[in-house]
Amino acid sequence: MENSETNVTPLLSAEAVDMSVLKAFEEMHSDEESDLIVELIDLYLEDAPARLKEIRDAVAENDASLLKRATHSLKGSSSSIGVLQVAEICKKLEQMDCQESPRQVEAIAQLLDYKFAKASEELEAERQRRLS
């Protein structure tokens, strides 16, 4: 499989997170005691590492089925709250065959870890900003 997805627009962005996607959900919240955006950030940062671990395990064990399931899951929540670079890489990984092109899959999985770390920093900064 090709590893030449140079046309994936979100990956060219300097920011790993499109905050406008996340902040759009502010309008849904009516509870004054809590901040929906902070809750979404917390839930994402709690859950996503487990999905990333599954992806790493799937790559290490050439488990195509686990890779597809874990990337599909992470793609859904990431795209929904604006973590678009992670979502884009998950989409790419979901379409790849880890048995056919293990090295490419491994390289893209590493890129995923890097982009997730970057997204986490941005989300954590937004979280702190909202709580201060």
Add this chain to the structure above:
Amino acid sequence: MFTITQSSRRVLVADDDPVMRKLVTTAIQREGLVVVTASDGREAYRILQSDAGFKAAVFDMMMPHLKGLDVIRYMRTEKRLMRIPIMIISAEQDIKLMANSFAAGATAFLPKPFTPEQIRNTLHMLLGNVKPTRQAA
């Protein structure tokens, strides 16, 4: 754990992703409804086995143990559940998946990612399908 209240105000939400569960739950609560959550298809199935008092149901397409479409198929074969309108949420915007969802018995289909307006509109469509006297008796 879930709160028992009037069946006309309760919506069953099943999604293994906590972020999506929170988003969908918040959107439904905004409509003045009560949400009962399940963290996968099997839990939703277990709830439905003993409880048919729902105004509507929202299922993620890809859940562990039992997928959204499998839960729909089960509901459509049970007399006490077959009239509950169901929304399927999917990470794919594939027309074939959409067609499969409707063929299985889904009432509405919402692809991820969605905006607040998109989920609101889809919920209105879903809830508008409820015939008020259907759960009586």
